[in-house]
Amino acid sequence: MSASFGERLRAALRARGPLCVGIDPHAALLDAWGLPQDPVGVREFGLRVVDAAAGRVGAVKPQVSFFERFGSRGFAALEDVMSAARAAGLLVVADAKRGDIGTTMAGYAQAWLAPGAPLEADALTVSPYLGGGALAEAITVALPAGKGVFVLAATSNPEGAAVQRGRTDVVGESVALRVARDVIALDAPHGDLGSVGLVIGATIDRADFSLDDATLRTVPLLAPGFGAQGAAPEDLRAGFGTLAGNVLACESRSILSAGPDRIAATIDERAARYQEVMGG
Numbered sequence: 001m002s003a004s005f006g007e008r009l010r011a012a013l014r015a016r017g018p019l020c021v022g023i024d025p026h027a028a029l030l031d032a033w034g035l036p037q038d039p040v041g042v043r044e045f046g047l048r049v050v051d052a053a054a055g056r057v058g059a060v061k062p063q064v065s066f067f068e069r070f071g072s073r074g075f076a077a078l079e080d081v082m083s084a085a086r087a088a089g090l091l092v093v094a095d096a097k098r099g100d101i102g103t104t105m106a107g108y109a110q111a112w113l114a115p116g117a118p119l120e121a122d123a124l125t126v127s128p129y130l131g132g133g134a135l136a137e138a139i140t141v142a143l144p145a146g147k148g149v150f151v152l153a154a155t156s157n158p159e160g161a162a163v164q165r166g167r168t169d170v171v172g173e174s175v176a177l178r179v180a181r182d183v184i185a186l187d188a189p190h191g192d193l194g195s196v197g198l199v200i201g202a203t204i205d206r207a208d209f210s211l212d213d214a215t216l217r218t219v220p221l222l223a224p225g226f227g228a229q230g231a232a233p234e235d236l237r238a239g240f241g242t243l244a245g246n247v248l249a250c251e252s253r254s255i256l257s258a259g260p261d262r263i264a265a266t267i268d269e270r271a272a273r274y275q276e277v278m279g280g
């Protein structure tokens with residue numbers, strides 16, 4: 001049997017450390033990079049980020065919205081960028097935040113996680129707003145293919161907390177903790193790390209969401225919020241404690257704003273800071 005996503009993620013974290021470089025071709029960044037505001041521009045931007053990230057980090061996270069805004073030609077650009085990243089040995093986490101009823105989730109999983117699909121990624125971000133059980137069909141597609149999903153639990157943006165810290169019908173259980181419990185029930189980890197993960201922002205205090213280390217022990221974590229949103233590499237240890245080794249630490253604008261000539265050096269600098277924090 002081929003390796004699970006959790007096993008592949010563990011190998012990438014060991015080899016390259018936690019930094020995950022975002023591929024977010026914001027309009028302002030395209031201008032700053034001297035690239036056109038069209039599908040050619042986002043393709044070129046993405047390919048240059050992939051070139052700089054390859055061999056320096058283990059994973060990249062393309063933000064689908066910035067490609068989607070150009071319609072079918074934007075998606076074609078994204079296909080090229082993701083395929084180049086996977087060919088370069090990078091794990092690709094497609095940040096598309098898909099969420100729907102079970103049968104439709106299976107369609108999203110076919111689109112993003114089925115081997116050979118035009119938009120094939122290694123993992124996909126998904127929304128649990130329709131209930132944890134609604135994700136089961138996506139996971140049924142993902143796991144046999146060695147793919148993963150990251151389920152939004154406690155997001156990095158300040159607006160998220162009002163919903164995610166809310167209480168469920170179980171005494172003392174936050175919405176985020178309920179999502180975590182559902183995710184754990186949907187997975188059967190092969191190694192020390194599962195393939196169904198959670199998005200937990202680096203900017204939040206996990207205690208506010210009752211997300212404790214013991215509950216999340218085997219759960220891969222995708223943590224946006226480092227860099228432009230304020231969290232520093234040192235917050236990886238401070239915020240994630242014993243779970244720090246299971247975290248992909250995402251930075252987009254803080255790295256991309258270095259520009260095409262400085263991006264490789266910036267990735268090296270940032271990756272080294274995370275390795276230092278992790279004692280590597």
Ligand SMILES: O=c1ccn([C@@H]2O[C@H](COP(=O)(O)O)[C@@H](O)[C@H]2O)c(=O)[nH]1
Nearest residue numbers: 063155156157201224228229251252253
């Ligand atoms: O909770 C979340 C989930 C996803 N994101 C995404 O991550 C990047 C962050 O970009 P920065 O430039 O490093 O702030 C972006 O694609 C978000 O959509 C998030 O920020 N928070």
